[in-house]
Amino acid sequence: MLSVLNTLFINGIEAQPVKVEVDIQNGLPDFQIVGLASMAIKEARERVRSAIKNCDYQFPNQKIIVNLAPADLKKEGTHFDLAIALGILIASEQVKAAEDQLFYLAGELSLDGSVREVPGILPMALELINLPHPVQFIIPTGNAPEAALVSEQTALPVHHLTQVIHWVEGEISLEKAVADVSLSQANLSPGDFTEVKGQETAKRAMQIAAAGMHNLLLIGPPGGGKTMLARRAVSIFPDMNRQEVLESTRIYSVANLLNKDQPLIHIRPFRAPHKNASSASIVGGGRIPRPGEISLAQNGILFLDELPEFNRDVLEALRQPLEDKVITVARAQGTYTFPANFILIASMNPCPCGNYGSQLECRCTPMQIQKYLNRISGPLLDRMDLHVEVPRVNFEQLRNHDPGETSAQIKERVTNARALQEARFADRSYKVNALMTPSDIKRHCILNHETEQLLKSAFQKLSLSARGYNRILKVARTIADLENEPAIQIQHIAEALQYRSLDKKYWMA
Numbered sequence: 001m002l003s004v005l006n007t008l009f010i011n012g013i014e015a016q017p018v019k020v021e022v023d024i025q026n027g028l029p030d031f032q033i034v035g036l037a038s039m040a041i042k043e044a045r046e047r048v049r050s051a052i053k054n055c056d057y058q059f060p061n062q063k064i065i066v067n068l069a070p071a072d073l074k075k076e077g078t079h080f081d082l083a084i085a086l087g088i089l090i091a092s093e094q095v096k097a098a099e100d101q102l103f104y105l106a107g108e109l110s111l112d113g114s115v116r117e118v119p120g121i122l123p124m125a126l127e128l129i130n131l132p133h134p135v136q137f138i139i140p141t142g143n144a145p146e147a148a149l150v151s152e153q154t155a156l157p158v159h160h161l162t163q164v165i166h167w168v169e170g171e172i173s174l175e176k177a178v179a180d181v182s183l184s185q186a187n188l189s190p191g192d193f194t195e196v197k198g199q200e201t202a203k204r205a206m207q208i209a210a211a212g213m214h215n216l217l218l219i220g221p222p223g224g225g226k227t228m229l230a231r232r233a234v235s236i237f238p239d240m241n242r243q244e245v246l247e248s249t250r251i252y253s254v255a256n257l258l259n260k261d262q263p264l265i266h267i268r269p270f271r272a273p274h275k276n277a278s279s280a281s282i283v284g285g286g287r288i289p290r291p292g293e294i295s296l297a298q299n300g301i302l303f304l305d306e307l308p309e310f311n312r313d314v315l316e317a318l319r320q321p322l323e324d325k326v327i328t329v330a331r332a333q334g335t336y337t338f339p340a341n342f343i344l345i346a347s348m349n350p351c352p353c354g355n356y357g358s359q360l361e362c363r364c365t366p367m368q369i370q371k372y373l374n375r376i377s378g379p380l381l382d383r384m385d386l387h388v389e390v391p392r393v394n395f396e397q398l399r400n401h402d403p404g405e406t407s408a409q410i411k412e413r414v415t416n417a418r419a420l421q422e423a424r425f426a427d428r429s430y431k432v433n434a435l436m437t438p439s440d441i442k443r444h445c446i447l448n449h450e451t452e453q454l455l456k457s458a459f460q461k462l463s464l465s466a467r468g469y470n471r472i473l474k475v476a477r478t479i480a481d482l483e484n485e486p487a488i489q490i491q492h493i494a495e496a497l498q499y500r501s502l503d504k505k506y507w508m509a
Contacts, residue, residue, distance in 0.1 A: 003090040003097075006104045006135075007083040008127060009068075009075045010120040012336035013254045013291060015127035017104075019069045020080065022087035027063035033084070035068030038076045038288075047078075048085045050111040055162050060092045074333045076288050079118040082107035082138065086164055097168045103136040104128060105164070113161040117142030119256035122249055125150040138164055139177070146253060146263040148179035149246065190270065191232040192407045198397035202229050205388040205499060207410050209343060210236050211417040212433035212478030214471075215322065215383060217307070218347040219502060220390030221358045226347035229390070230272075230303045233345060235407035237268050237300075238415040244299045247339065251291050251298055269300030269342075275309040283317045285329045289336040294321050297342035307346040308375035315380055318344070322383045325435070346384070348376075358392055385434065385471045387502035417481040433478045438470065445473040451490040458497045472496045 003022045008015040031045045052059045066084055068075055083105045089095040106124060107115040121143040128135055129152045137155045139147050147155035156174035158164050166172045193203060202218065206229060209216040218226040240248070248265040252258050258265075273282060273293045284292030294302055304310060321327040321340035329336045350356040351364045352372050364372070381387075422431045424444060430436075436444065447455065459469060475496040476488045485492070 001091045001093060003087045005083045005087045005090075006102075007080060007106055008104060008124045009073075009077060009080075010123060010254055011073070011334070012289060013123060013251055013295070013338060015120065015124040016073070017127070017131075018075065018080075020083040020087050021067040021069060022084065022091045023065045023067075024060050024088070024091045025063045025065070029061050029063065031064045031066075033066045033068070035066075035071040036074045037068055037080075038074070040078050041068070041075060041080050044078065044081045044084055044109075047081055047109050047111060048088065051081075051085055051109040051113040051161055052088065054111060055113040055160075055165075057089060057094050058092070060088065064088060077118065077120070078108040078116075079106040079120070081109040082115060082161070082164065085109055085161060086168065089165065090168075095165050095168060098170060101136075101168065102133065103138055105138040107138070107140045107158070109161060115140045115158055115160060115164075117260075119258075120254050121146050122149060122246070122253040125153045125155060126246070126250065129153050138167075138174075142260065143263075144177040145179065146249070146258060148177040149249065149264065151179065190234045190267075191228075192235060193232055193410060194403040194406050196225055196228055196232065197400065198393045199225055199229065199390060202226075202388050202390050203405075203410075205386045206233050207236060207414060207482065208475060208478055208499075209233070209345070209386055210410075211414045211482055212385075212421070212474065213341075213343055214385035214434050214475055214478065215344040216346070216386045216388065217381070217384040217502075218345070218388055218390050219350055220347075221360070221392055222349060222354045224390040224392050226390050227303075227305055230301070230305075230345045230347060231270065232407065233301055233343075234268050234270050236410040236414050238411070238418050240266060240268060240299060248298050248300070251295050251339070255291050255296065257296070269297050270303065271297040271301070271342075272303040272305060275304075275306055277310075277314065279311070279314045279317050282314050283321065283327050283329075283340075284336075284338045285331075289329045289331060289338075291338045292327070294318070294327060294340040294342060295338040298339050300342055302342045302344050304344070304346040307348040308372055312375060312377075315375075316377065319379055319383065344384070347390075357389075382465055382467050385475050386499040388499060389502055413482055416484070417478065420481045420484070433474045433481070436470075436474055436477070441470055441473050445477050445488055447488060447493070448490075451488065451493050454490055455493055455497075462497075462500060464500070468500060472500060475499060 001024050005020045007018050007020055009018050033042050049059050090097050108118050110116055117140040121139055125147045128137055139155050139157055141157040141159040144157040155177040157177050167174050245266050252265055271293045280286045282293045284295055325341040327338050327340045351369045353363045355362040356369055421433055425431050476492040479492040479495055480488050
């Protein structure tokens, strides 16, 4: 007897439909799973066998062949268990399924028949709404809050194999998973800008970076507040819209990093990998390609503290995703593309001891300083839109009890600037100034004669590249948006230029 059921598998961060074909034949007892199944899938033979027996059904003492089609794609995961078990029961005629039922299944089985939650349910649910006909999706109860985020899809949670069997036979009905409204109302405070004393220039640069999605490099001695500033950057970002929430949550679902009590990424991600992290963990990849830190930072911030201490291969691997906002990982079994639309905020000391250029005595030799700074390549430095010096804070600034602007006040300006950009790029796939194409720069960054002369002079003195020239115009456009100015003025170009001058102070010293 032959039975055919439907499930999905994760390819990168996308889900693809898979047919689980179960054939039971007379012959010596055997149980084979074919179709480029991983070891985790092949181990399902023992889980399925025990689950069926412990649910008081007979495991066929015959030759069983399970094919996962299409058979030419490598498949990973334990979520095939539920479809395989039900397929065996239908093929052995122990369970009678209605012919007009169209449903998909995903879930891992425990030995007693309980259905355990699995990663990747959200991208599966998103894929099912693209099918030409509506289908029902049987999922583990533990994944119900995640699947309910896709309200267009009918997700039916189950906690045991017998539940699925009784539903297939029409004996019971299952209730659709419903999203908990309170999930979108939770608020985790990352800190407030009022807690940062002094550093007005750095705060201004943070505001510009958040408004236009510009990459930012903070340079200064230890204890100046670089990390403190970076960790509070999320507090001034605009709230995530539904599309961004689903994008980020889908990536975390595939990476199996969703919080069971809060299966929704509604706060912009802030990822701060350790300096010893490998290239695969940062950009993605591995034997089984998985999203890296740059993908987990989608719609948020990737913070690299002590930038020169990272492996040079890791830093150079960032160059392509910083430009394209995606990362492509090629492996023998296929090519995988992961999203990488994030802001890079990096911090570094000006020298190994950290005191170069400050009031304290620097113990480093010129050769040591140059060797330290040369760990950051020119092409990577050129991709940083804003270079900001973060000096030590003096006693008077620390004792100043004036709270200054709150994160909420700055966030309001940033949100308004983002709204202007969304209207400006209404016909584009991107909605921020940092992603403007050369044609958009020509259209939206018009300069008068005086402003153009200032930029020309700076271009020659700073030896700017074509990329650096475009990035100055993009930053100037963002500064004008923050001030609600329709045209770029000379003061906007002047401010943008000051954020590109530190490389001359340090790298060309």
